Amino acid sequence: MNACVQTITDYGLRAIGIGKRLLPREDFTLCEQFTLIGSGMIWNVYFGVLALIAGFGFATLLALGKASNIKVIRKPSEWFIFLFRGSPLFIQFFFGYFLFLKLKTVFPIFAPFTAAWLGALVVLFFNTSAYTAEIFYGALRSIPKGDIEAADAYGLSGWTRFKRVIWPTMLRLAWPAYTNEAIFLFHATTLVFFSGFPAWQQRGDALYYASYFADKTFNPFIPYPILAGYFILLTxxxxGLFSIVNRRLNRHLPANTRQRLRIRPNLIR
Amino acid sequence: MSIYWSVLTVLLLLGITAPTALAFGFAGASAARSRIAPISWLGRGYVAVVRGVPDIAFFLFFVIALDQVIEATRHHVLCPDWVEPIRQGSDFVVCQAAKMPLGNAPQWVHESYGFAIAVFTFAIVFGAFAANVIQGAMAAVPRGQIETGESYGMTSRQTFWRILVPQMWVYALPGLSNLWMVLIKATPLLFLLGIQDIVYWARELGGIKTSRFTDYPHGDWRMWYFLALLVFYLIFTRVSEITLERLMARLTRGQATTAGEAQRKAGTI
Structure with a gap:
C-alpha cells in the first residue's frame, strides 16, 4: 500500500514533467500502470477541453458563414469544413507537424508549434471546429420557421434576434449531436502522440503510456483495459456535464417532451 | 516502387474490408433479430461491446490479442508436451512450431499475414457499426410491407429474404455511406498496425535522415508528401460522395418513401 502511495507521488504528474525522470523499466506493478496511464490522461483532458472551448466559438462563426448568402463568406467556410472533415485526422496531425517544422526554419516564432502542447492543439482545434460547424449548420437549417417569424413579429432583428432566438434554438437543436462530438474529440486526443508529434522526455498521453507498457510486457490485456476504464470515466x-447544459437549454419545455441525450459512439475520424 | 504498392494496399484493404464488414454487419443484425434468445444475445452483445470501446485502443489491443490467441491455441494443439507456461514474466513464449507465421516462412507470408489480421480487425470493428445501421434499417421497413407478404402466405424466411432485405437497403444506405467515409479515413491506421502503407512511405521517402535514402538529393519533403496524401483522401471522399448520391437515387426508385414518391411524380410529369 505504502509502495503504491510512493509510486503515485513519483509518477502521478510524470506526464507534465514533475516527478521521477526515468519510467519504470521492469517488474511493472499494477499500481505503476494505473498511475502512469492516469497521469497521461492529463494531456487527453487538456487537449480535449481547450480544443472544445476554442472550437465552440469558431464553429459558430463557421456555421453562420456556411449558412450565409454572401458567396465570399460561404465558399471559404464550406471549403474549410470539407477540408477538415474529408481527410483523416491522423494525416492532419502529420501534415501539421511537418508544416510547423518547415515554418520554424523560416519564422522562428513557430518553434512552440512543433511541440505537441501547442501544435497538436491547433490541429485539434481546427478539426473539431469543422465537425462542430457542420452540426451547427444542420441545426441552423432546421430552426422552425415560426420561431424566426415570431422574432420578426416582435420587432427583433439583427444581433438581438440572433442572440435571443436563433443562437439558443440552434444550440438546443444541436446539443445531442454536439455531445457525441465532444466525446469523440476526447477519444481523438489519443492520436496526438501516435502521429507526428513526438513525446518530449517521454511526457505522453494515456495511450502513449499504455502502449509503452504493452510493448515492454508483451501483454496487452492489462494496460489497454485500464486505458478503456479511464476513458469510460472521462466519457x-x-x-454528465453536457446533460446539465442540455437541461438548462430545454428548461422552458415540459419535462416529458424534452429530448434526452442519446449517446452514439463514433469511430475514428 | 513500393510507394505505388502501398497505395494499392490501401485500396485493396478498402476493397476487401467493405464487403467483409457488410457481411459481418448483416450477420450481426440478423442474429440480433433472431427469435432464438442465445443467438439474439450474441448479435446484440457483439454490437454493444465493439461500439463501446474507444477507437484506436481497439485496433492496438485487438491485433496483438488476436495474434496471441492464435499462437496460444496452436501452441496447445501442436506442442502438448510443452510444460513451461506461455507467459513467463513479461515474455510471451510459444514453441517454434506454433509461431504464426512460421519463423522460416518467406517474407511475403509475413506481410500477407499481417494484412489479413488488419483486414479482420477492420471488418470486426466496422461490422459492428454496420450491424447497428442495418438493424435500424430493418426496423424502418414499414410493417405493412411485411404483412402484405404474410397475407400472400409467405413464410417468415421468405418475407425476410424477399421483402425485408431488398427494401431495407434504401434505409440503410445513408448510414452505410457515412460508415464508408469513416472507413476511408480509418485506413491510415494501417500504419499503426505495422503495415508499410502510404503513411509509412510518406515519412520514409520525405525524410532526410532515414538510413535507406541518405543519398537523396533533397531536404525534408515530408510536408509535401503529407499534403499529397491529404489531397488524395479529399478527392477520394468527394468521388465517394458523388457515387453514393447516384446509388441512393437508383435505390430510391419505386420505394415507399418521400424521395421515392417525389421521383415517381417527377417521372410522370
Whole structure:
C-alpha cells in the first residue's frame, strides 16, 4: 500500500514533467500502470477541453458563414469544413507537424508549434471546429420557421434576434449531436502522440503510456483495459456535464417532451 | 516502387474490408433479430461491446490479442508436451512450431499475414457499426410491407429474404455511406498496425535522415508528401460522395418513401 502511495507521488504528474525522470523499466506493478496511464490522461483532458472551448466559438462563426448568402463568406467556410472533415485526422496531425517544422526554419516564432502542447492543439482545434460547424449548420437549417417569424413579429432583428432566438434554438437543436462530438474529440486526443508529434522526455498521453507498457510486457490485456476504464470515466463526466447544459437549454419545455441525450459512439475520424 | 504498392494496399484493404464488414454487419443484425434468445444475445452483445470501446485502443489491443490467441491455441494443439507456461514474466513464449507465421516462412507470408489480421480487425470493428445501421434499417421497413407478404402466405424466411432485405437497403444506405467515409479515413491506421502503407512511405521517402535514402538529393519533403496524401483522401471522399448520391437515387426508385414518391411524380410529369 505504502509502495503504491510512493509510486503515485513519483509518477502521478510524470506526464507534465514533475516527478521521477526515468519510467519504470521492469517488474511493472499494477499500481505503476494505473498511475502512469492516469497521469497521461492529463494531456487527453487538456487537449480535449481547450480544443472544445476554442472550437465552440469558431464553429459558430463557421456555421453562420456556411449558412450565409454572401458567396465570399460561404465558399471559404464550406471549403474549410470539407477540408477538415474529408481527410483523416491522423494525416492532419502529420501534415501539421511537418508544416510547423518547415515554418520554424523560416519564422522562428513557430518553434512552440512543433511541440505537441501547442501544435497538436491547433490541429485539434481546427478539426473539431469543422465537425462542430457542420452540426451547427444542420441545426441552423432546421430552426422552425415560426420561431424566426415570431422574432420578426416582435420587432427583433439583427444581433438581438440572433442572440435571443436563433443562437439558443440552434444550440438546443444541436446539443445531442454536439455531445457525441465532444466525446469523440476526447477519444481523438489519443492520436496526438501516435502521429507526428513526438513525446518530449517521454511526457505522453494515456495511450502513449499504455502502449509503452504493452510493448515492454508483451501483454496487452492489462494496460489497454485500464486505458478503456479511464476513458469510460472521462466519457461519463462529459455526458454528465453536457446533460446539465442540455437541461438548462430545454428548461422552458415540459419535462416529458424534452429530448434526452442519446449517446452514439463514433469511430475514428 | 513500393510507394505505388502501398497505395494499392490501401485500396485493396478498402476493397476487401467493405464487403467483409457488410457481411459481418448483416450477420450481426440478423442474429440480433433472431427469435432464438442465445443467438439474439450474441448479435446484440457483439454490437454493444465493439461500439463501446474507444477507437484506436481497439485496433492496438485487438491485433496483438488476436495474434496471441492464435499462437496460444496452436501452441496447445501442436506442442502438448510443452510444460513451461506461455507467459513467463513479461515474455510471451510459444514453441517454434506454433509461431504464426512460421519463423522460416518467406517474407511475403509475413506481410500477407499481417494484412489479413488488419483486414479482420477492420471488418470486426466496422461490422459492428454496420450491424447497428442495418438493424435500424430493418426496423424502418414499414410493417405493412411485411404483412402484405404474410397475407400472400409467405413464410417468415421468405418475407425476410424477399421483402425485408431488398427494401431495407434504401434505409440503410445513408448510414452505410457515412460508415464508408469513416472507413476511408480509418485506413491510415494501417500504419499503426505495422503495415508499410502510404503513411509509412510518406515519412520514409520525405525524410532526410532515414538510413535507406541518405543519398537523396533533397531536404525534408515530408510536408509535401503529407499534403499529397491529404489531397488524395479529399478527392477520394468527394468521388465517394458523388457515387453514393447516384446509388441512393437508383435505390430510391419505386420505394415507399418521400424521395421515392417525389421521383415517381417527377417521372410522370
Amino acid at each position: 461519463l463526466c462529459v455526458i
